[in-house]
Amino acid sequence: xxxxxxxxxxxxxxxxxxxxxxxxxxxxxxxxxxxxxxxxxxxxxxxxxxxxxxxxxxxxxxxxxxxxxxxxxxxxxxxxxxxxxxxxxxxxxxxxxxxxxxxxxxxxxxxxxxxxxxxxxxxxxxxxxxxxxxxxxxxxxxxxxxxxxxxxxxxxxxxxxxxxxxxxxxxxxxxxxxxxxxxxxxxxxxx
Amino acid sequence: xxxxxxxxxxxxxxxxxxxxxxxxxxxxxxxxxxxxxxxxxxxxxxxxxxxxxxxxxxxxxxxxxxxxxxxxxxxxxxxxxxxxxxxxxxxxxxxxxxxxxxxxxxxxxxxxxxxxxxxxxxxxxxxxxxxxxxxxxxxxxxxxxxxxxxxxxxxxxxxxxxxxxxxxxxxxxxxxxxxxxxxxxxxxxxx
Numbered sequence: 001x002x003x004x005x006x007x008x009x010x011x012x013x014x015x016x017x018x019x020x021x022x023x024x025x026x027x028x029x030x031x032x033x034x035x036x037x038x039x040x041x042x043x044x045x046x047x048x049x050x051x052x053x054x055x056x057x058x059x060x061x062x063x064x065x066x067x068x069x070x071x072x073x074x075x076x077x078x079x080x081x082x083x084x085x086x087x088x089x090x091x092x093x094x095x096x097x098x099x100x101x102x103x104x105x106x107x108x109x110x111x112x113x114x115x116x117x118x119x120x121x122x123x124x125x126x127x128x129x130x131x132x133x134x135x136x137x138x139x140x141x142x143x144x145x146x147x148x149x150x151x152x153x154x155x156x157x158x159x160x161x162x163x164x165x166x167x168x169x170x171x172x173x174x175x176x177x178x179x180x181x182x183x184x185x186x187x188x189x190x191x
Numbered sequence: 192x193x194x195x196x197x198x199x200x201x202x203x204x205x206x207x208x209x210x211x212x213x214x215x216x217x218x219x220x221x222x223x224x225x226x227x228x229x230x231x232x233x234x235x236x237x238x239x240x241x242x243x244x245x246x247x248x249x250x251x252x253x254x255x256x257x258x259x260x261x262x263x264x265x266x267x268x269x270x271x272x273x274x275x276x277x278x279x280x281x282x283x284x285x286x287x288x289x290x291x292x293x294x295x296x297x298x299x300x301x302x303x304x305x306x307x308x309x310x311x312x313x314x315x316x317x318x319x320x321x322x323x324x325x326x327x328x329x330x331x332x333x334x335x336x337x338x339x340x341x342x343x344x345x346x347x348x349x350x351x352x353x354x355x356x357x358x359x360x361x362x363x364x365x366x367x368x369x370x371x372x373x374x375x376x377x378x379x380x381x382x
Contacts, residue, residue, distance in 0.1 A: 021306075022307075023217075024215055024216060024217050024303060024304075025215060026214075026215050026217035026218060027217060105303065105306060108299065109303060111354070111358035112215065112296065112299060112300060112303070112358065114359060115296060115357070115358055116213075121358075124359055125359045125362055128359055128362050132362070149370075149371070149374050152371060153348055153371060153374065153375055153378065156347070156348040156349075156351040156352050156355075156371070157344055157348040157351070158347075159351040160347040160348070160350040160354070161347050163302070163350070163351070164319075164347075166306070167302035167303065167305055167306055167315075168302065168312060168315055168316045171316055171319050171323070172343075179340075180340070180344060180347065183344060187344065187381070188379065190378070
């Protein structure tokens with residue numbers, strides 16, 4: 001029997017994200033999710049068919065929570081589409097993603113777990129592809145300068161910048177990270 | 192008592208790298224290392240003071256094994272230091288690092304484990320800083336075009352390119368990855 005209370009389900013998936021970040025993929029059990037969500041033992045196992053289902057939903061939920069809000073989108077749409085705006089936008093994206101620390105760390109755990117679980121790998125591959133394609137579509141629609149190659153190169157550089165910040169925050173100072181975001185846009189986005 | 196046979200120690204550290212990649216940081220126990228190295232139970236615990244010691248030595252060993260060999264260095268020194276050579280060099284580095292699949296995955300596991308272990312974080316921070324500084328020193332000495340900012344931006348982009356390749360290899364095709372390495376050098380390294 002799979003339970004259908006959507007709020008309870010969302011709370012359990014959010015708890016799974018926290019467990020993934022804190023304990024690693026190996027620490028993600030239904031019992032650990034129940035404890036994190038402060039619900040009675042056995043609750044998570046009523047909501048998810050199996051561990052793959054839980055891992056998959058946790059990944060999808062991180063992407064959902066990383067979407068910009070309406071206000072941010074409206075503000076971006078109202079800006080002049082030039083390289084300065086591009087740099088501001090990229091600083092916002094890097095800031096938003098790294099601020100959801102446990103979500104990003106959970107995604108890294110899921111990527112490593114995907115090397116051991118073909119089903120999870122297939123789901124994450126589709127999700128990451130969709131994310132890159134959404135970035136390219138957003139870019140095209142926005143009228144911002146640069147091409148699809150620039151979108152991909154910035155995706156690569158900023159993902160590792162976030163890994164660096166969240167795993168070994170003393171390697172690059174905050175000032176250095178900000179400087180690298182601006183430099184990346186200036187060099188990679190051709191006028 | 193800490194044992195001192197250096198070959199045995201190296202074999203145990205190499206086994207730890209394989210365990211990290213296959214089982215994750217949580218799966219790295221002295222017992223799992225003994226099994227992976229096919230040595231009698233209790234051997235690993237005679238060679239390492241504790242788990243932090245084992246994790247730290249595994250990280251150091253990955254960096255050691257990623258160094259280019261003498262022949263590669265000599266070939267690079269003999270090349271004309273221009274952007275074409277830079278692109279060739281970067282393709283070689285990305286190829287060498289991603290070919291040591293278990294080593295790179297082990298480093299990612301260690302980075303995630305470092306979010307939970309301050310001692311490991313301190314050691315890895317020093318190691319990664321030293322690596323970035325070595326890249327910058329190599330670049331300066333080589334006479335290759337571009338500046339320190341370019342070295343850092345390429346470091347960021349290529350690390351995530353390798354993460355993508357090793358965790359979700361179907362997201363970007365091999366051809367696309369090669370194209371992105373070349374495009375990164377062309378745009379980021381200014382003549």
